[in-house]
Amino acid sequence: xxxxxxxxxxxxxxxxxxxxxxxxxxxxxxxxxxxxxxxxxxxxxxxxxxxxxxxxxxxxxxxxxxxxxxxxxxxxxxxxxxxxxxxxxxxxxxxxxxxxxxxxxxxxxxxxxxxxxxxxxxxxxxxxxxxxxxxxxxxxxxxxxxxxxxxxxxxxxxxxxxxxxxxxxxxxxxxxxxxxxxxxxxxxxxxxxxxxxxxxxxxxxxxxxxxxxxxxxxxxxxxxxxxxxxxxxxxxxxxxxxxxxxxxxxxxxxxxxxxxxxxxxxxxxxxxxxxxxxxxxxxxxxxxxxxxxxxxxxxxxxxxxxxxxxxxxxxxxxxxxxxxxxxxxxxxxxxxxxxxxxxxxxxxxxxxxxxxxxxxxxxxxxxxxxxxxxxxxxxxxxxxxxxxxxxxxxxxxxxxxxxxxxxxxxxxxxxxxxxxxxxxx
Amino acid sequence: xxxxxxxxxxxxxxxxxxxxxxxxxxxxxxxxxxxxxxxxxxxxxxxxxxxxxxxxxxxxxxxxxxxxxxxxxxxxxxxxxxxxxxxxxxxxxxxxxxxxxxxxxxxxxxxxxxxxxxxxxxxxxxxxxxxxxxxxxxxxxxxxxxxxxxxxxxxxxxxxxxxxxxxxxxxxxxxxxxxxxxxxxxxxxxxxxxxxxxxxxxxxxxxxxxxxxxxxxxxxxxxxxxxxxxxxxxxxxxxxxxxxxxxxxxxxxxxxxxx
Numbered sequence: 246x247x248x249x250x251x252x253x254x255x256x257x258x259x260x261x262x263x264x265x266x267x268x269x270x271x272x273x274x275x276x277x278x279x280x281x282x283x284x285x286x287x288x289x290x291x292x293x294x295x296x297x298x299x300x301x302x303x304x305x306x307x308x309x310x311x312x313x314x315x316x317x318x319x320x321x322x323x324x325x326x327x328x329x330x331x332x333x334x335x336x337x338x339x340x341x342x343x344x345x346x347x348x349x350x351x352x353x354x355x356x357x358x359x360x361x362x363x364x365x366x367x368x369x370x371x372x373x374x375x376x377x378x379x380x381x382x383x384x385x386x387x388x389x390x391x392x393x394x395x396x397x398x399x400x401x402x403x404x405x406x407x408x409x410x411x412x413x414x415x416x417x418x419x420x421x422x423x424x425x426x427x428x429x430x431x432x433x434x435x436x437x438x439x440x441x442x443x444x445x446x447x448x449x450x451x452x453x454x455x456x457x458x459x460x461x462x463x464x465x466x467x468x469x470x471x472x473x474x475x476x477x478x479x480x481x482x483x484x485x486x487x488x489x490x491x492x493x494x495x496x497x498x499x500x501x502x503x504x505x506x507x508x509x510x511x512x513x514x515x516x517x518x519x520x521x522x523x524x525x526x527x528x529x530x531x532x533x534x535x536x537x538x539x540x541x542x543x544x545x546x547x548x549x550x551x552x553x554x555x556x557x558x559x560x561x562x563x564x565x566x567x568x569x570x571x572x573x574x575x576x577x578x579x580x581x582x583x584x585x586x587x588x589x590x591x592x593x594x595x596x597x598x599x600x601x602x603x604x605x606x607x608x609x610x611x612x613x614x615x616x617x618x619x620x621x622x623x624x625x626x627x628x629x630x631x632x633x634x635x636x637x638x639x640x641x642x643x644x645x646x647x648x649x650x651x652x653x654x655x656x657x658x659x660x661x662x663x664x665x666x667x668x669x670x
Numbered sequence: 671x672x673x674x675x676x677x678x679x680x681x682x683x684x685x686x687x688x689x690x691x692x693x694x695x696x697x698x699x700x701x702x703x704x705x706x707x708x709x710x711x712x713x714x715x716x717x718x719x720x721x722x723x724x725x726x727x728x729x730x731x732x733x734x735x736x737x738x739x740x741x742x743x744x745x746x747x748x749x750x751x752x753x754x755x756x757x758x759x760x761x762x763x764x765x766x767x768x769x770x771x772x773x774x775x776x777x778x779x780x781x782x783x784x785x786x787x788x789x790x791x792x793x794x795x796x797x798x799x800x801x802x803x804x805x806x807x808x809x810x811x812x813x814x815x816x817x818x819x820x821x822x823x824x825x826x827x828x829x830x831x832x833x834x835x836x837x838x839x840x841x842x843x844x845x846x847x848x849x850x851x852x853x854x855x856x857x858x859x860x861x862x863x864x865x866x867x868x869x870x871x872x873x874x875x876x877x878x879x880x881x882x883x884x885x886x887x888x889x890x891x892x893x894x895x896x897x898x899x900x901x902x903x904x905x906x907x908x909x910x911x912x913x914x915x916x917x918x919x920x921x922x923x924x925x926x927x928x929x
Contacts, residue, residue, distance in 0.1 A: 285793060286816070286818075287815070287840070554801075569735065
C-alpha cells in the first residue's frame with residue numbers, strides 16, 4: 246500500500262488513518278493496486294467520469310444519505326437481523342475437536358425486500374441516476390435477482406427499465422422473468438455467446454453505449470469500470486456496518502471471522518469492508534467450485550484464473566492463454582460468472598482475505614442442512630458460504646464468533662435443488 | 671521517417687477496410703481488399719466478448735474462434751500479409767485482454783516482428799494507456815485512438831496525446847454496423863478534430879455504401895468500412911474474395927474521387 250490519494254467518502258471512525266488502511270482504495274484513478282480501473286470504450290468514458298463526479302458530490306451530501314437510509318429502513322426493511330444460529334452452532338461443535346466450534350451468527354440479508362442484498366445497491370444507484378437527470382434504467386441479470394431488485398426500484402421511482410438476461414437464463418428462471426414483467430420491466434433475452442450472465446452484461450454495455458445521453462446502467466455487483474466497484478461496495482457496506490453494531494450489542498466485541506460467498510462479490514465486500522482495518526477479524530470469501538476446480542466446470546476465478554481485462558475492469562478472470570474468456574459453471578446462477586470484483590482480487594493478492602472454493606455438491610448439502618437445522622431456506626449462493634463451516638469451525642474455539650452472510654433466500658432455487666436431488670415436483 | 675501511414679494518407683482520402691482474422695479464408699480476403707484498392711487494412715483479433723461490436727462482427731468473432739483461431743494465427747496472417755504487401759499499412763484491432771494476455775511487451779514485440787503498423791484497442795481509453803501504450807510506442811507501433819461523439823473538447827487533448835498513425839472517429843455513439851450518423855454531424859466533428867490534431871482523421875461506424883463513403887471522404891482523411899465486408903464473408907464463406915474485391919473497388923473509387 247503506497248502512494249494513495251485519500252478518497253472522499255462519508256466519514257467513518259477509521260478514515261483518519263488512511264495511510265495504513267485497507268479501506269483507502271481505490272486510488273484517484275480507480276485502481277485497487279493493479280486491479281480495477283476504467284477499461285471502457287471511449288464513448289462511455291465521459292459518462293463514467295460524470296458518474297464519478299456526481300458520486301463524489303452525493304458522498305458529501307447529507308440529504309442523499311438521509312434519503313438512502315430512509316428507503317433502507319421503510320422500503321427495504323433494514324436493519325436485517327444478526328441472528329444467533331443455535332442448532333447450526335451445536336451441529337458443528339459436536340463434529341469439532343473438544344473445545345472447538347465457534348458461535349455461528351447469520352446476517353440475514355435474505356429478509357430484505359426482494360429477498361437478497363441486491364436491493365441495497367439498487368436503491369443507491371437509482372438515487373444517483375435521478376441526481377444525474379437520467380430517465381431510463383438498464384441492468385443485466387443472471388438468475389434474475391438483480392433484475393428483480395432493479396425492476397423494483399425502477400417501479401418505486403417510476404422510471405422505465407430494461408433488463409438484459411441471457412436467453413438460457415430466461416428459460417431457467419421463468420418465475421423471476423415474470424416478476425420483472427409484473428414490476429413493469431422489459432426483459433430482453435440475450436442470444437449471444439453462451440446466453441448467460443456474461444453475455445447479458447455485454448449486451449447491456451452495447452445498449453448503454455448507444456443510449457448514454459439518457460440511460461443509467463445499474464450494475465449488479467461490485468465490478469465494472471470505476472467508480473462502480475467503489476459505489477456498489479459503499480452501498481452494500483451497510484451490511485458490515487450493521488453487523489458491527491449488532492455484534493457489539495450482542496456480544497460486546499467484534500466477530501472473529503466473517504464468511505460470504507463471492508460471485509461478483511458485492512455481498513462479501515459489503516460485509517467485509519467495514520472490518521478490513523480490524524486486524525483480529527479474519528475473513529473468508531467462498532468461490533463457486535462447480536464440479537471441482539480441477540475440472541473445466543467451475544466459477545472460481547481466483548483459484549483457477551489469472552488477471553485480465555473484461556467488462557471495464559482488471560481483475561482475476563477465467564481465461565485461456567490467449568486471453569479468451571472461458572465459460573464459468575456453478576449450480577448457483579448468481580455465482581456463474583468468469584470474473585469477480587477488482588477489490589477482491591486485490592484483497593486476495595495482498596492476503597487480507599482468504600478465498601476458498603466450494604463445490605456444487607457441498608453447497609447442496611449445506612443448503613439442506615440449513616433448512617433442516619435453522620428453518621431457513623438459503624439461496625444457493627449463500628449455501629456456498631454455509632458449506633465452508635465444517636472447515637472453518639473445526640479450528641475455532643467455542644467462545645469465538647463467526648458470521649455467515651445469508652445473502653439471499655432460496656425460494657428461487659427450489660427447482661434447481663429439486664432437479665439436482667432427482668426430485669420431481 | 672516516413673511511415674506506411676503517411677504514404678497511405680498522402681494521396682488524398684484513404685479507404686480503410688476491416689475484416690475479422692480467422693473468419694473465412696482470411697489471407698485471400700486480405701489480398702482481395704488490397705487488390706480492390708484499400709489503402710489501410712484493419713485485421714480484427716477475435717475475442718469472446720466483443721462489447722463494442724454489433725451482431726455482424728460478433729458473429730464473425732464466434733465463427734473465427736469456433737474454427738480454433740489463436741493469437742498465433744493472427745500474427746501468422748499479419749506476417750504473410752507483410753511479405754505479400756510490403757507497402758500497405760496493417761492495423762490490428764481488438765480488445766485489451768487478448769493483447770495483454772502474455773504481457774504488453776510480448777504483444778508489441780510480436781507486432782513489430784510481423785510488420786504490423788498500428789493497433790486499435792477498443793477498451794483501453796487514454797486513462798489506462800499505461801497498460802499497452804508505452805509497450806507499443808517503444809516497439810515503434812502506432813497506437814490508434816478512438817474519438818467519439820461524446821469526446822468533448824476537454825477530453826480531446828488526452829485522446830490525442832500518445833496516439834499516432836491516424837485518429838479513428840467513431841461517428842455514432844453506439845456499436846459497430848448498426849446506426850448511421852447524419853452527414854452534417856460528421857462534418858462538424860471532423861472539422862473539430864482536424865483543428866485539434868495533426869494526424870489524419872478517419873471516420874467509421876455505420877458506413878456501408880459508396881455514396882456514404884464519398885460524402886465522408888469530402889471532409890475526412892479516411893473512411894472506415896467494416897461490417898459490410900464482414901457480412902460478405904458470412905454470406906460467401908471461404909469464397910468471399912471476389913465479392914470483397916468488388917465492394918472494395920466500388921468504395922475505393924468513391925473515396926478516391928470524392929474531392
